[in-house]
Amino acid sequence: MVASLEERQVYGEMMAGARQKVLITGVGGMLGTDLAEILKNDFEIIGLDKKPAPHLGRPIEICDLLQERKLRDVMLAHQPSVLIHCAALTDVDYCEEHPEEAKAQNVEATRNLVVLANELDVPIIFFSTDYVFGGTREGEYLEDDTGKPLSVYGRTKWEAEELIRSTAKRAALCRISWLYGVYGRSFPRAILGQTESVRNIRVVSDQTGRPTYTKDVAGAILRMLSEKKEMVFDSGVRMYHISNSGQVTWAGFARFILEKLGRSDVTVEEISSRELNRPAPRPYNSVLSLKKTESALGIQFRPWEDAVADFLVELADTKKKEAAKAQEKAEGDPQ
Ligand SMILES: NC(=O)c1ccc[n+]([C@@H]2O[C@H](COP(=O)([O-])OP(=O)(O)OC[C@H]3O[C@@H](n4cnc5c(N)ncnc54)[C@H](OP(=O)(O)O)[C@@H]3O)[C@@H](O)[C@H]2O)c1
Incomplete structure (x- = not known):
């Protein structure tokens, strides 16, 4: 049985001073990992x-x-106060090659969560992309612009957005772009991987966007939950764009990473999306306007270059720690 709202309000009062419970789905992924780390103190x-x-x-809950x-x-069992999906x-x-699986994981899974969020009367923070x-726009995309997805992935995320807009009682729908982080697969990690074996990397130069560090997204969510609660807890569905500022092509992004690492021995060869010929088409321009979110949060997102510089330091640090742990384990293991 779900406790009634009144019951939970009484419980909430009894528990005054207790920390609010935040349930994070996909917590083992790239963004989920940093969200858990950054939110855990509060x-x-x-x-x-x-x-x-x-x-x-x-x-964690395996489900x-x-x-x-x-x-x-x-x-x-947990009765969280907010869901971060x-x-x-x-x-x-x-996704392009497995459209049904993509629809199930991105749309139906979201539907299940929204039903429960509504039932428990808790807000949901959803991440879109x-x-x-469609990517043909000259300038920045605004929160209220209509989606025109080119790929199966984009279509399923748009469908999940529409589902939230039409059914969620309380939601913050946050679009993010060109995400990277220390855990999981991302563009910077792919570039770093390639530098181990090749001296010339082919990268597309006809797509422009805003690279975004998971830590900066997590920082924005922390601010929403602790200081700008109305962005999440008010009734209705609100749309936000979250990314680092500035803009760049994938080729420019790769060049910056190599420069920061002092890898002048590796060159970037610019190619077109057509030459790369990936199964899913990508938008040529996907720069998201940040004005609305910056004004609501009362902050300015830092330039993507600063975030990438921090990421490279943290990645090197994490790799060192992992290597030290592996060494310790190897030394401690009996032959
Ligand atoms: N990555 C990007 O460039 C990017 C850009 C814009 C927006 N976003 C959005 O940002 C959010 C976070 O992305 P991310 O890159 O952090 O994702 P991620 O690293 O792929 O992590 C997603 C996690 O969710 C788990 N998962 C998937 N389906 C599930 C299900 N049905 N039940 C329980 N767990 C499930 C995955 O497990 P498995 O690994 O086993 O599937 C994985 O651990 C997503 O909504 C994504 O669409 C990402």
Whole structure:
């Protein structure tokens, strides 16, 4: 049984001073990991993913969002105050070739979560993407612009957006773009991987966007939840764009990474999207306007170059720590 709103209000009063519970889906992924890390000092985190995430160093709920019954049990057991929905099928080319799976993971899983959020009367923070847009616009895309997705991934995320706009009682719908972080697959990590074996990297130069560090997204969400609560908790659905500022092509992004690493021995060869010939088409321009979110949050997002510089330092640090741990384990293991 779901506790009534009144019951939960009384409970909330009894628990005054207790930390609010935040449930994060896809907590083992790139964004979920940094959200859990950044929010953990101020909130009680309930992590949920469909497989274990040992790198988090904390227990999580193992649950596929498509398992409605199990998901309901998890929600009722924890009664979170807010849901942060990071889980999705994010491999854009895989989605193109597996449209039904993409629809299930990105739309139906979201539907299951929204039903429970409405029932528990808690807000949901949903992450969408710049790939909901067609990319032919000259300037920046605004929150209220109509989606014109080119790919299966973009279409399923747009469908999930529409579902939230039409059914969620309380939601913050946050579009993010060109996301990268220390955990998981991302463009900077792919570039770094390539430098280990090749001296010439072919990168597309006809797509422009705003690279975004997971830590900066997590920082914006922390601010929403702690200082700008109305952005999340007010009734209705609000749309926000979150990314670092500035804009660049993928080739420019790659060149900047190599420059920062002092890898003048590796060159970037500019190619067109047509030459790269990936299964899923991508928008040529997917620069998201940040004005509305910056004004609501009362901050300015930092330039993408500063965020990438921090990311490279943190990545090197993390790799060093992982290597030291592996060494320790090897030395401690009996022969
Ligand atoms: N990555 C980007 O460039 C980008 C750009 C714009 C917006 N976004 C959006 O930002 C959000 C976070 O992206 P991300 O890159 O952090 O994702 P990610 O690294 O792919 O992590 C997603 C996590 O969710 C899990 N998951 C997927 N389906 C699930 C289900 N049905 N039930 C439970 N767990 C499930 C995944 O498990 P498996 O790995 O086992 O599938 C994975 O651990 C997503 O909504 C994405 O659409 C991402």
